[in-house]
Amino acid sequence: MMRSPPLTLTALACALALAGCQTFSPDGGMSVPAQLAGRHLDKDVVALRTEDDVSAARAKVDRLLKRPLTADAAVQIALLNNRGLQAAYNELGIAEAVKVQQTLPPNPVIAITRMSGSAETEIDRQIVADILALATLPARSEIARQRFRQAQLAAALETIRVAAETRRAFYSAVATQQLAGLLAQTNAAAATTAQYAKRLGETGAMNKLDQAREQAFYADLTTRLASAQQRASSERERLIRALGLWGDDLRFTLPKALPALPRRALALPSVEQDAVSRRIDLQIARIELDTLAKSYGLTKATRFINVLEAGYAGKITKDKEAGNTIRDNGFTVAFEVPIFDFGESRVREAEQAYMQAVNRLAQKAIDARSEAREAYRNYRSTYDIASHYQRDVLPLRKIISDEVMLRYGAMQIDVFTLLLESQQKLTANASAVEALRDFWIAQTDLSVATMRGTGGGDAAYVALTAPADPASP
Secondary structure, three states, X not given: OOOOOOHHHHHHHHHHHHHOOOOOOOOOOOHHHHHHHHHHOOOOOOOOOOHHHHHHHHHXXXXXXXXXXXXXXXXXXXXXXXXXXXXXXHXXXXXXXXXXXXXXXXXXXXXXXXXXXXXXXXXXXXXXXXXXXXXXXXXXXXXXXXXXXXXXXXXXXXXXHHHHHHHHHHHHHHHHHHHHHHXXXXXXXXXXXXXXXXXXXXXXXXOHHHHHHHHHHHHHHHHHHHHHHHHHHHHHHHHHHHHOOOHHHHHOOOOOOOOOOOOOOOOOOOHHHHHHHHOHHHHHHHHHHHHHHHHHHHHHHOOOOOOEXXXXXXXXXXXXXXXXXXXXXXXXXXXXXXXXXXXXXXHHHHHHHHHHHHHHHHHHHHHHHHHHHHHHHHHHHHHHHHHHHHHHHHHHHHXXXXXXXXXXXXXXXXHHHHHHHHHXXXXXXXXXXXXXXXXXXXXXXXXXXXXXXXXXXXXXXXXOOOOOOOOOO
């Protein structure tokens, strides 16, 4: 009658078979961030892990930097060149390594003991395997895969954060540069007027009051121009940090003005549902809840057995005097006896961790709804304000400015009225630029709050990642 192989050898064979199936993904888990960038942002992302990856990304960045930047070009450069984002992708690679490690069966332990005496020599051999770890391997593997899915979504979330931050920095940099340009033009005109007023004062054609007003206006503009240039420099540096640029790349050029206001604003009647069903942070929280539920079940199943090891045990005894060899075979089992710890603490900890995740998910869903409503209100209000400036305020200011110049040329008004109009015109133009900047930033914030696309204006938007459970707490 053929004897069945020992339990340990069978378990070891199964473990080796399972181990042979575990491999790393070809893309290092980048499928989710790549799907995000391609479908939601219409951009390319890559984890720079080889020299070819670095060279290809560098070539694309160089091509984009040769032309004046647009918001889309700036986002693409950041997604390829931002080292903080690359660090997040490295974190994804670490998470995949942990996943593969967690899905592997435990290594068996081999122990050999040799004892020598005057009459005989004993050799003990043991091969011990962690049976509990093998029994729970499928559940632990599933939990590890869900943790890896969380890491993929976290990398996708960092991708959208970097893209949004780059857009905000781009619009702020262009706006401050445009404001500085407006002040520079007005300042140059004021300098010419102030110099002319000084000459008129020397000839007695302009009184001291009007001359002082011209000089004060010019001095005030000079101070405001210096402050605007400083802000423009700071905002440019903020954009540089988002783009991950240095050295010769800092010579890139920005457009002279912000993009034009869209002809109509978006209507989003289901903005709250979009946020709840599409937000990546909510998807991560849902996976965390499901993972803890599985972990809680595993904790309950193993609460009374912390360690269970079994294996083959062999003993060889050599009698030096008789010259005989005696072989003894058997098995060994070791487990922890729950005398003091019955596993209640672990079960209670798992229960509280699960309920904590439930409450956090519920709060995140409430926050997501509120943030989506607030983002949409900000988007509509900034659009209405910017549209009001473009449609009403600036045309009226131009009419007023033209009429004031005509009356000043006909000597119907004094220089004080002319200077006051110049200040009001400058303020209106600056406010219009700031309103347009606020709109583009608000549109970016709306995209982040609802996980809707930022490019293409009124184009149809698509979901960020694979469909998630649309139910909300």
